[in-house]
Amino acid sequence: MRHSIKRIAQQFIVSHYPESDIVWIGGSAVYGNLTTESDIDLIIIDETETPRLECYHFLGWKIEAFIYTALSLEFEFQTARYRGMPTIIKMCAEGLLIEDKQGDGREFQREAKILYEQGPQLWNEDKINEARYQITDLLSDFRSSEDFEESLFILNKLIDTLTELILRADGKWVGVGKWVARNLKSYDIDMCDKLVKYTKKYMITKDKTELISFIQSTLDNYGGELFVGYKEFFL
Numbered sequence: 001m002r003h004s005i006k007r008i009a010q011q012f013i014v015s016h017y018p019e020s021d022i023v024w025i026g027g028s029a030v031y032g033n034l035t036t037e038s039d040i041d042l043i044i045i046d047e048t049e050t051p052r053l054e055c056y057h058f059l060g061w062k063i064e065a066f067i068y069t070a071l072s073l074e075f076e077f078q079t080a081r082y083r084g085m086p087t088i089i090k091m092c093a094e095g096l097l098i099e100d101k102q103g104d105g106r107e108f109q110r111e112a113k114i115l116y117e118q119g120p121q122l123w124n125e126d127k128i129n130e131a132r133y134q135i136t137d138l139l140s141d142f143r144s145s146e147d148f149e150e151s152l153f154i155l156n157k158l159i160d161t162l163t164e165l166i167l168r169a170d171g172k173w174v175g176v177g178k179w180v181a182r183n184l185k186s187y188d189i190d191m192c193d194k195l196v197k198y199t200k201k202y203m204i205t206k207d208k209t210e211l212i213s214f215i216q217s218t219l220d221n222y223g224g225e226l227f228v229g230y231k232e233f234f235l
Contacts, residue, residue, distance in 0.1 A: 005029045009040055009098060012058050016065070020046040022108065023099035026091025027064075039064050043091050045073060045108075066091075073108065077115055084120040084164070086173045122171040131165040132226040135219055143212060155202075155211075159195065162215060166191070169222060191218070 009025050017023075027041035039055075039062035051072040056063040066088060068076060073088075080089050092112035097105045123131075138158040145151040163184050167174050175183050185192040198211040219225060 005040060006096070006098060008059050008061055009042060009063075012040075012042070012056070012063055013044070013099060015058075016056070017044055017046050017049070017067070019048045020044050020099060021070075021101045022097070022105040024092055024095030024097055024105070024109075026095035030094060030096055038062075041091060042066065043073075043088065043095060044068070045070055045105075070104070070108075077112065081115060081118075081120050084168050084174045085176070086116055086120070087175075089116050116173075119171045120168065120173055123165075123168045128165065128169055128222055129226055129230065130232065131161060131168075132219065132223055133230045133232075134161050135165065135215070136225040136227050139212065139215060139219075139225065142208065148206060151208075155199070158215070159199070162218065165222060166218070 006025065009023070013020055013023055022043075022045040024043040025040065026043055028038045029040055041064050043066045045068050047069050049067050049069070051068050054065050054067065056065065073092075076088050080086055089112050092109055093116045095109075097109060100106065135158065138154055138161060142151060142154045142158055145154060160180065163180055164174050167183060167187060170187070172187055173183055174180065181192070184195075194214055198214050202208055202211045216225070
């Protein structure tokens, strides 16, 4: 990590959150892959603040401050396991601890590492069937759509839902944006490459045949398309 990032983060904390107990730097700054669009991600535990995400410009940098109390961070850890989104868990597990007034930061980091290695809650049959139904519905719309613009938006949701099924059915983390691709590639590089290959072909030729066949064959691993007999009870 560039030492200047650590200094900027420390200056920001002194200026904006002087009562904070624990602070981590996470994200691109830790992994060493900063770009011109990168921001500095900070996870802050401050018992005097209301838990929230707040964004800043500070000394020429964009800063995303994820602010928690100790209790709300524990709740976030459990919520993340349910949703399958490890953003905060991963940042706490792999982040650079730059402030730890009471000595609790390392314990939070140890817990985060354990939870990240455990992965999210495994999907049960009901959740798998819900995804199968959604993919079936989206696939039907994609097959029948003759409007290319509409098809692109259908396909976007279709790929997201299919990827979520693949990962969550095997107890793997999902993500948003670039992390969807990274997590699928890490899980099964061959499957990821084929999905990209057939999607590219569709984008160029507008021929859906191979892409639809790939999605169907992938869905078959989880029981195939599901419509008749599917039930979803409302609260």
